[in-house]
Amino acid sequence: xxxxxxxxxxxxxxxxxxxxxxxxxxxxxxxxxxxxxxxxxxxxxxxxxxxxxxxxxxxxxxxxxxxxxxxxxxxxxxxxxxxxxxxxxxxxxxxxxxxxxxxxxxxxxxxxxxxxxxxxxxxxxxxxxxxxxxxxxxxxxxxxxxxxxxxxxxxxxxxxxxxxxxxxxxxxxxxxxxxxxxxxxxxxxxxxxxxxxxxxxxxxxxxxxxxxxxxxxxxxxxxxxxxxxxxxxxxxxxxxxxxxxxxxxxxxxxxxxxxxxxxxxxxxxxxxxxxxxxxxxxxxxxxxxxxxxxxxxxxxxxxxxxxxxxxxxxxxxxxxxxxxxxxx
Amino acid sequence: xxxxxxxxxxxxxxxxxxxxxxxxxxxxxxxxxxxxxxxxxxxxxxxxxxxxxxxxxxxxxxxxxxxxxxxxxxxxxxxxxxxxxxxxxxxxxxxxxxxxxxxxxxxxxxxxxxxxxxxxxxxxxxxxxxxxxxxxxxxxxxxxxxxxxxxxxxxxxxxxxxxxxxxxxxxxxxxxxxxxxxxxxxxxxxxxxxxxxxxxxxxxxxxxxxxxxxxxxxxxxxxxxxxxxxxxxxxxxxxxxxxxxxxxxxxxxxx
Numbered sequence: 001x002x003x004x005x006x007x008x009x010x011x012x013x014x015x016x017x018x019x020x021x022x023x024x025x026x027x028x029x030x031x032x033x034x035x036x037x038x039x040x041x042x043x044x045x046x047x048x049x050x051x052x053x054x055x056x057x058x059x060x061x062x063x064x065x066x067x068x069x070x071x072x073x074x075x076x077x078x079x080x081x082x083x084x085x086x087x088x089x090x091x092x093x094x095x096x097x098x099x100x101x102x103x104x105x106x107x108x109x110x111x112x113x114x115x116x117x118x119x120x121x122x123x124x125x126x127x128x129x130x131x132x133x134x135x136x137x138x139x140x141x142x143x144x145x146x147x148x149x150x151x152x153x154x155x156x157x158x159x160x161x162x163x164x165x166x167x168x169x170x171x172x173x174x175x176x177x178x179x180x181x182x183x184x185x186x187x188x189x190x191x192x193x194x195x196x197x198x199x200x201x202x203x204x205x206x207x208x209x210x211x212x213x214x215x216x217x218x219x220x221x222x223x224x225x226x227x228x229x230x231x232x233x234x235x236x237x238x239x240x241x242x243x244x245x246x247x248x249x250x251x252x253x254x255x256x257x258x259x260x261x262x263x264x265x266x267x268x269x270x271x272x273x274x275x276x277x278x279x280x281x282x283x284x285x286x287x288x289x290x291x292x293x294x295x296x297x298x299x300x301x302x303x304x305x306x307x308x309x310x311x312x313x314x315x316x317x318x319x320x321x322x323x324x325x326x327x328x
Numbered sequence: 329x330x331x332x333x334x335x336x337x338x339x340x341x342x343x344x345x346x347x348x349x350x351x352x353x354x355x356x357x358x359x360x361x362x363x364x365x366x367x368x369x370x371x372x373x374x375x376x377x378x379x380x381x382x383x384x385x386x387x388x389x390x391x392x393x394x395x396x397x398x399x400x401x402x403x404x405x406x407x408x409x410x411x412x413x414x415x416x417x418x419x420x421x422x423x424x425x426x427x428x429x430x431x432x433x434x435x436x437x438x439x440x441x442x443x444x445x446x447x448x449x450x451x452x453x454x455x456x457x458x459x460x461x462x463x464x465x466x467x468x469x470x471x472x473x474x475x476x477x478x479x480x481x482x483x484x485x486x487x488x489x490x491x492x493x494x495x496x497x498x499x500x501x502x503x504x505x506x507x508x509x510x511x512x513x514x515x516x517x518x519x520x521x522x523x524x525x526x527x528x529x530x531x532x533x534x535x536x537x538x539x540x541x542x543x544x545x546x547x548x549x550x551x552x553x554x555x556x557x558x559x560x561x562x563x564x565x566x567x568x569x570x571x572x573x574x575x576x577x578x579x580x581x582x583x
Contacts, residue, residue, distance in 0.1 A: 012486075012490075074464070074466070075465060075466060075467065079459070100467070100468050100484075100486055100487040101487070103443070103451050103467055104455060104465070104466070104467035104468070106452070107424070107451070107452040107454075107456040108455050108458070108465070110421075110452075110456070111455075111459035112459060115546075116420075116546045116547060117420065118547070119420075119450050119451055119452055120444075120449050120450065120451065135449070136555070137354065137448055137449055137552070138342050138345075138446070139446050139449075140449070140555070141554065142342075142345060142553065142554060143552070143553060143554070143555045144549055144551070145549065145550045145551040145553075146547050146550070147547060147548050147549075148546060148547050149545075149546050152546040152547065154546065154547075186462070186464075188464040188496065188497040188500075189464035189465075189466070189494055189495065189496040189497070189500070190494065190495050191492050191493070191494050192492075192494065193492070194490065194491070194492050195483070195490065195492070196490055197488060197490050208583065209579070209583075241506065241507070242506070244507060245369075245507030246507070246510075246511075247507075247510065252489075257487055258468065258487055258489075258505070259488075259489060260488065260489060261488065265582055266582050266583070276449075286582065287578075287579075289575065289578075290561070296554065298555060300561045301555050301556075301558060302557075302558055303561045305561065305564065305578060306562065307563070314568055314571055314572065314575075316568075317568040317569055317571065317572035318571075318572040320572070321572040321573055321575075321576045322576055325576060325580075
């Protein structure tokens with residue numbers, strides 16, 4: 001009997017993260033190709049709403065691991081619980097979302113199971129029965145294509161947006177509970193509190209035009225150049241992570257996996273190379289304009305309109321044109 | 329508090345990139361070797377913790393002799409000791425096994441490293457080693473608060489601006505996010521002086537890692553190439569004024 005495919009359900013406060021329905025698309029393709037079952041695995045506490053939200057989304061079974069101590073468990077405890085459940089199911093592939101939560105869990109679960117983990121994957125294909133994943137390397141400027149050996153088991157962590165969400169159907173999956181031995185999981189770490197994203201201040205997610213600045217700006221003194229363009233276009237100023245890390249702009253302006261996800265009508269990326277963590281936060285924008293001096297920068301892979309050139313020439317010219325248009 | 333900081337030497341420029349004949353690794357000529365960015369932030373955090381709580385910092389790097397430069401850099405920044413493990417594996421399982429074996433040779437309360445290396449972008453080795461050693465861990469840490477000699481509290485990212493505060497008993501391993509502390513500048517004279525300091529090096533035989541553990545298993549890299557683009561980007565050309573005018577028209581059309 002072929003081993004099953006398991007998708008780990010990512011959820012918080014009873015809500016299922018959108019990456020889960022994307023993982024189920026990939027999982028369904030694997031289960032169909034290998035003529036095996038697709039199982040959604042949810043680990044936590046009070047999972048009724050989580051189970052209901054995923055029900056009917058392509059899986060054959062929903063496996064629930066519910067325990068009060070998993071309500072707010074640290075990574076180590078979650079990984080142990082997932083590994084225990086996975087040992088019972090003994091799947092061929094365990095698919096996890098490469099979110100900040102998945103980044104912590106994936107290597108731990110794979111190590112506990114004694115199998116490989118392929119992380120940061122942006123695609124998964126089945127060719128002649130072989131599973132191949134695509135993962136960025138070297139600052140996302142290159143993609144490595146990695147083929148798993150026949151019958152090889154693995155944890156595969158997929159980036160958000162790698163697959164479209166799965167359609168729901170009327171087919172209902174069997175829901176079953178699996179008890180795990182929680183008492184023997186070492187609890188040397190515990191979550192004390194969850195801190196929600198601060199509200200108030202600038203909300204970059206509401207703007208129709210987002211003008212975003214990256215490391216290519218070079219110095220803090222040049223930031224006003226981009227701010228001025230944002231103002232002239234009636235948009236908001238945002239940035240990529242490195243700009244926040246060096247303290248040139250506050251955290252609330254950060255676009256990307258650890259910052260905010262924006263879907264404006266227009267996103268202008270100035271001096272942003274386009275690491276995958278940034279792309280996750282902006283690639284759903286309706287029109288993406290990239291200005292970068294490096295023609296090979298990954299940002300041009302998602303941009304609709306691009307300028308390979310010096311942002312210190314292009315941006316002031318665009319600001320001037322926008323101001324003149326407004327005045328005129 | 330004794331801290332081990334794992335720092336990787338990564339290339340700033342890569343040429344002649346190809347898959348090795350056995351399909352287990354990527355071959356390339358790497359230039360502009362430097363400390364991996366988030367590992368440097370891990371080192372900065374270690375320096376801040378040392379200043380507040382005392383103890384020693386050991387900088388640890390896995391790699392060939394060329395990677396020794398990042399250790400001298402760490403020493404110049406204020407690390408007390410440097411250790412290099414002669415292992416150039418790009419495989420995360422192999423690397424985490426070797427790192428775990430190395431850590432058992434060192435005395436520490438805390439292991440700090442970055443979230444991912446800019447070359448392999450795997451983000452596995454730190455937590456993989458912690459899991460092998462049975463250490464508690466936290467990933468994407470943006471603040472560290474030492475409670476007493478036995479526990480620490482950290483704040484870590486959950487994504488989308490959310491965070492969690494986690495208490496961990498020591499010893500523990502933390503993967504540090506970029507931006508946790510401001511990066512400090514090292515005067516060139518200090519960097520030159522640091523090169524006089526000894527670097528302890530371990531071979532894989534010293535660590536007792538069996539040869540079988542050093543062979544990546546279960547996969548083959550079939551190709552490495554620039555990403556396929558989702559769609560063809562339309563590139564605007566001309567002088568800055570022409571480009572600006574064209575951009576403005578397209579922006580107005582899109583609203």
